[in-house]
Amino acid sequence: MIHIVPKPTDTPEDNSTGAVMRELEKAGARYRVLNLDAIDPLDTGIQDELIWVCGIRQDGHQFETLNVLSLDNRVVNTPESIVTCASKVMTSALLLRHGIRTPETAYIRSEEQAQKFLLRHGKVVYKPVYGYDGNGIRLVTTPDDLGPGPWYLQEYIPNDRDFRVFVLGGEAVGAITRVSDSLTHNIHQGGIGTPVPIDEEMRTVAEASASAIGIDYCGVDLLRDREGYTVLEVNGTPNWHCMAAPIPSLLAAYLIQCERTMRA
Missing domain, CATH: 3.40.50.20 (Rossmann fold)
Known part of the structure; x- marks a missing residue:
């Protein structure tokens, strides 16, 4: 049963x-x-x-x-x-521990440290530690935009899309790209998903991320920058909207x- x-x-x-x-x-x-x-x-x-x-x-x-x-x-x-997976802080820690590339990230209570992180990058992305469906994510460009702490901040990587890879039993089995006019391309925030083939780098990064978390199945969210794919987060109760698989x-x-x- x-x-x-x-x-x-x-x-x-x-x-x-x-x-x-x-x-x-x-x-x-x-x-x-x-x-x-x-x-x-x-x-x-x-x-x-x-x-x-x-x-x-x-x-x-x-x-x-x-x-x-x-x-x-x-x-x-x-x-x-x-x-x-519900904790972006713990997810980031495990990705870093396993040598998986992710945007530079800080989890900070000190306002001075938060401002220094912002000044170093020029633009950063604030995310609720326990957020979901793209809710509460916002771009921070000045210290006045920080709001109340503590802050989970990631460097801003210019992009017009992201990718979600569905990993099941350690194997990447489906992927989509999500495109929108907003900061987050989450489908719940208006993103449009389109199936894409899983290339070898995407497969390697997504499968390594699932292994680092120790999870049966998940959705691994990626951005592509000059060096390749970087992991934004890992979703432990993922939707599979728009997957061709x-x-x-x-x-x-x-x-x-x-x-x-x-x-x-």
């Missing part, structure tokens, strides 16, 4: 969880929907099962419930990897294989 935690932002028109459930049904796999808000993690009776987390709300109860469930079950993605069927097959491995 596969237990499924639905993405809370699903809508009838954009239902990521439902797309994968339909593929599971086609494959004859058994599943049930698991409502994290309706269970006591200390008394669930769920043990030695596969739990797929399509998405969760960023609140303490759902994180703690998943943490407890992971003690006796196989959770995809693991709570640890979801929390890591059949992500729902690939995800369903991955979950089925994970469950079979558990039973072997």
